[in-house]
Amino acid sequence: MTYTIQVKVMPLKELLDPQGKAVRGGLENIGIAGVQDVRIGKNVTLYIDSASEEEARQVAEEAAKKLLANPVMEYYEITV
Amino acid sequence: MTYTIQVKVMPLKELLDPQGKAVRGGLENIGIAGVQDVRIGKNVTLYIDSASEEEARQVAEEAAKKLLANPVMEYYEITV
Numbered sequence: 001m002t003y004t005i006q007v008k009v010m011p012l013k014e015l016l017d018p019q020g021k022a023v024r025g026g027l028e029n030i031g032i033a034g035v036q037d038v039r040i041g042k043n044v045t046l047y048i049d050s051a052s053e054e055e056a057r058q059v060a061e062e063a064a065k066k067l068l069a070n071p072v073m074e075y076y077e078i079t080v
Numbered sequence: 081m082t083y084t085i086q087v088k089v090m091p092l093k094e095l096l097d098p099q100g101k102a103v104r105g106g107l108e109n110i111g112i113a114g115v116q117d118v119r120i121g122k123n124v125t126l127y128i129d130s131a132s133e134e135e136a137r138q139v140a141e142e143a144a145k146k147l148l149a150n151p152v153m154e155y156y157e158i159t160v
Binding site: 002010038041045048049050056 | 142
């Protein structure tokens, strides 16, 4: 079966996110108020062929750890 | 109250996603098998000051429509 797994990769909370800051400024400029902060990361959708959901999640975990996220600057969350 | 809202911006399903294709190749190269396809988009976290969740969602919707997503190439999903 093919499982669809989402890997969300976001900048660590301790780090500045200049892209997010720029978007916050942009929102203000076009008149959208009330946005206190913006953080921008990646969303990776993996379509994994696997016998079980557990196995697919492990493949995604390995992919996130080895390729998708840089642990120095980013953390990730996996949802099936 | 400050609401945390996630806006997921992904390339439309009809379009090629060269970044995703590259990552799929990369996963294969480092020995992670079983990944049929990869799509890569953005994940934007908005921290919105608002009186109600409904109002915060509307601000996010407006932000997504006007700035975050390009409807020619991308679709978005909002989760509170």
